[in-house]
Amino acid sequence: MHKIVHVRPVDDAVGHEESVDCLCGPTGQGVHVAAADRSVGMIYHHHALRPCHEWEASAEA
Structure with missing residues (x-):
């Protein structure tokens, strides 16, 4: 099973x-x-356009 986060x-x-x-x-x-x-699977780490303090991770269904 291939997962994406x-x-x-x-x-x-x-x-x-x-x-x-x-x-x-x-x-x-x-x-x-x-x-x-x-x-x-794959993990896609998004790039913040300004310094951020909060991040969240979610898996695609």
């Missing part, structure tokens, strides 16, 4: 959509199971 700033100057095409250009990082040598 987005880590987004909550108190940024703009809203961040839960998409790889968000205006902030989120960076994707693969999550791998070394024992099975396979990918199980």
Whole structure:
């Protein structure tokens, strides 16, 4: 099962959509199971446009 999680700033100057095409250009990082040598998901870390103090993570359904 392939899961996708987005880590987004909550108190940024703009809203961040839960998409790889968000205006902030989120960076994707693969999550791998070394024992099975396979990918199980992706984490997209969104870039804040100003320093933020609050972040949230949510998984796509």
